[in-house]
Amino acid sequence: METTVGSTRLTLVQGDITTQRVDAIVNAANKALAGGGGVDGAIHRAGGPDIMAECRAIGGCPTGQAVRTTAGRLPAQHLIHTVGPVWSGGSRGEPELLASAYRSSLKLAARHGARRVAFPSISTGVYGYPKALAAAAALQTVCAALQRLSFDEVRFVVFSDDDREVYAQAMRSLSETA
Numbered sequence: 801m802e803t804t805v806g807s808t809r810l811t812l813v814q815g816d817i818t819t820q821r822v823d824a825i826v827n828a829a830n831k832a833l834a835g836g837g838g839v840d841g842a843i844h845r846a847g848g849p850d851i852m853a854e855c856r857a858i859g860g861c862p863t864g865q866a867v868r869t870t871a872g873r874l875p876a877q878h879l880i881h882t883v884g885p886v887w888s889g890g891s892r893g894e895p896e897l898l899a900s901a902y903r904s905s906l907k908l909a910a911r912h913g914a915r916r917v918a919f920p921s922i923s924t925g926v927y928g929y930p931k932a933l934a935a936a937a938a939l940q941t942v943c944a945a946l947q948r949l950s951f952d953e954v955r956f957v958v959f960s961d962d963d964r965e966v967y968a969q970a971m972r973s974l975s976e977t978a
């Protein structure tokens with residue numbers, strides 16, 4: 801599934817983000833950049849130990865912000881580590897922090913000249929952000945950021961059938977309101 805915003809294609813792909821051939825892959829990291837389970841674990845396993853060495857040198861990343869490392873053995877030039885919020889009911893700034901994670905990642909990717917960027921569904925695994933809210937926020941935030949930034953493609957990579965449906969619905973709503 802895909803839609804176009806300005807000159808940027810927004811695409812939805814179901815699969816493993818570590819095999820996506822793009823310029824920049826976004827990682828749903830934790831504040832310590834210490835590696836973990838979920839997509840973070842998969843990225844470090846597939847990308848190799850150099851990524852963790854760079855993460856250690858950087859030291860950490862506040863929630864809602866992003867840092868860049870090389871992508872090790874992943875088929876990309878850049879790995880953008882961003883930290884989404886842990887969901888705790890929605891009144892602790894989670895929506896703004898999630899939007900900020902997407903925005904910061906895109907800004908950093910653009911600064912490094914990336915034309916194709918792949919995002920996982922940030923915060924919706926162990927961090928517990930409700931999937932439909934997170935998908936709508938991801939799409940709206942990326943669309944808004946494309947007023948100032950332009951890419952060839954922003955790819956949303958979902959893992960499960962459920963997530964694919966949730967994103968497809970959010971993309972349809974976006975096309976209807978665009």
Ligand code: ADP
Pocket residue numbers: 815816817818828829837838839840842843884920921922923924925926927928957958959960963
């Ligand atoms: P968070 O800590 O931000 O919640 P998780 O890694 O627990 O991050 O989950 C984020 C999303 O990434 C979930 O939807 C999960 O299903 C998905 N995911 C896990 N592994 C992969 C992978 N290899 N490629 C793409 N998405 C993945």
